Amino acid sequence: LCINNNMASNGLSYDGCNFFRQRLVLSTLSGKHVKIKNIRSKDDNPGLRDFEASFVRLLDKVTNGSRIEINQTGTMLFYQPGLLYGGSVEHDCNLQRSIGYYLEALLMLAPFMKTPLKATLRGVTNDPTDPTVDLLKSTALPLMKRFGIDGEGFDLKVVKRGMAPGGGGEVVFTCPVCRTMRPVQLTDPGKIKRIRGVAYSVRVSPQMGNRIVESARGVLNQFLPDIYIYTDHMKGANSGKSPGFGLTLVAETLDGCFLSAEMSSTPQGQGDSVLPEDLGRNCAKLLLQEVYRGGCVDSSNQSLALLLMTLGQQDVSKVLLGPLSPYTIEFLRHIRDFFQVMFKIKVQKPSEDERKGGEKVLMTCVGVGYSNINKTVK
Amino acid sequence: EVNTDEQKNTYSVEAVFVWALRWKEDLQQKAAEAFLRQQEAAPNLSKVVYGSVDSDEEDEELGGLFRVSRPHKSKRLQTNSVDCSRFPPDSSLNWNLEEILDSIRDCFVTGKWEEGQDAA
Known part of the structure; x- marks a missing residue:
């Protein structure tokens, strides 16, 4: 019922290129069309960038019957969403952004397809800007499982690693379709029992991985003995086109919540190079920062x-x-626009003798009862 | 309760002592007031999230008297900045300091456990 209402109602209009993916994803899920104006209209190089065009093409591939109109200068985009179709999709992601940029949106759409999604995405797997595929694999997937998205075919596989700027990586994301989302009560993350991680390196000495692990451990061992960081050194055809290394760290709590942090080396030719020791240490500190922020979701x-x-x-x-990130705050506004849902937001200040980091935010809402009308009934 | 008139007259040692401790009298109330002041000063998060975007263009008026001013410039900058979900770290926390490290000790199984809970 709710979906029908949304389809009948008018679309939404926004300014500027920021929060581009949120708007298109929520438009697709709600069925409301969206118009985005003034995209870099004051810029020397106005209009949509190649990576945004690439994102729109990906959206077009996973849907059926979407209508996309872009004006001549590329400063205005109109999007009338079609049905989420899914199926087998291959996409060469534009190298200006890493696969994480595209995947973040795909994770939001995948459970609501008509047929299970199998997406093969090629491009940059790891760069410093966006969440890397390694991070999404170890945090977003377990989070989605809490909502009942699970099954044999729920997986994200890094087939080839491709560092920025050259790329050449490949990941395969498969997701079963879901009829409804399970409501959750994640109010206490529990204590952190272990820390896992991946120190990856391609087209550099395999020793880089070990050097990263050593320095990261140095910081984290002050808190916990159960730390294991894998070293992942891909070679030959699986190592992409650019050299680089990086680290993804994930802290797992007793109640199955995951907090993560990561750092990638500076892409070749884009500034000062970074020592693996510094990267390991700084990444470990980022994880501590994430623990300080806390909550059940990173x-x-x-x-x-x-x-x-x-x-x-x-x-x-x-x-x-x-604490809510600026991106999340904007997302909440968009959820209100597209689904008329407002969250109850309650700040929980830490008590004086507590040593559990900074203040937390308890988010409460009533679900809209969205059901996947695209799903084939068997 | 000490009678102030009497205090002036007698001027005993005891009275002076009591007077000196006067500042302690409504400490709790003062603290409560300070807390409330701070609460009001700290922006309500719901308002931060849902409050400001209602009227993008026109200037909102409060009670027909005050005009709500908005940081137009910063908003404009934001509309065309990079679309990225990363939450940049808070640089004010120095993770080399022992006290900062201590502030998260109990997030780990190695930290202190609450009453009625244990590692088992």
């Missing part, structure tokens, strides 16, 4: 959790988050 997956809460069955969902 800062890069806040909006994914909030979306799945919104689309849940008509029941109360609660999730404890760390």
Whole structure:
């Protein structure tokens, strides 16, 4: 019922290129068309960039019957979403952004397809700007499982690694279709029992990985003995086109919540190179920062959790988050625009003798009872 | 309760002592007031999220008297900045300091456990 209402109502209009993916994703899920104006209209090089065009093409591939109109200068985009179709999709992601940029949106759409999605994405797997595929694999997927998205075919595989700027990586993301989202009560993350990680390197000495691990351990061992960081050194055809290395760290709590941090080396030819020791140490400190922020969902997956809460069955969902990121705050506004859902936001200040980091935010909402009308009934 | 008139007259040692401790009298109330002041000063998060975007263009008026001014410039900058979900770290926390490290000790199983809970 709710979906029909949305389809009948008018579309939405926004300014500028920021939050581009949020707007198109929520438009696709709600069925409301969207118009984005003044895209870099004051810029020397106005209009959509190649990576945004690439994103729109990907969206077109996973949907059926979408209508996309872009004006001549590329400063205005109109998007009338079609049905989420899914199926087998291959996409060469533009190298200006890493695969994480595209994948973040795909994670939000994948459970609501008509047929299970199998997406092969090629491009940059790791860069310093966006969440890397390694991070999404180890945090976003377990988060989605909490909402009932699970099954044999739920996987994200890094087939080839491709560092920025050259890329040459490949990942395969498969996701089963879901009929409804399970409401969740994630109000206490529990204590962190272990830290896992991946120190990856391509087209540099395999020793880089070990040097990263050593320095990261130095910081984290002050807190926990159970730390294991894998070294992943891909070679030959699986190592992409650019050299580089990096680290992804994930802290897992007793209650199955995941907090993560990561760092990638500076892309070749884009500034000062970074020592693996420094990278390891700084990344470990970033993880501590993430632990300080805390909550049941880490800062890069806040909006994914909030979306799945919104689309849940008509029941109360609660999730404890760390401080809201600017991206998440905008996402909440967009959820209100597209689904008329407003969250109850309650700040929880830490008590004086507590040593559990900074203040947290308890997010509560009632799901809209979204059901996947695209799914084939067998 | 000490009678102030009497205090002036007698001027005993005891009275002076009590007077000196006067500042302690409504400490709790003062603290409560300070807390409330701070609460009001700290922006309500719901308002931060949902409050400001209602009227993008026109200037909102409060009670027909005050005009709500908006940081137009910063908003404009934001509309065309990079679309990225990363939350940049808070640089004010120095993770080399022992006290900062201590502030998250109990997030780990190695930290202190609450009453009624244990590692088992």
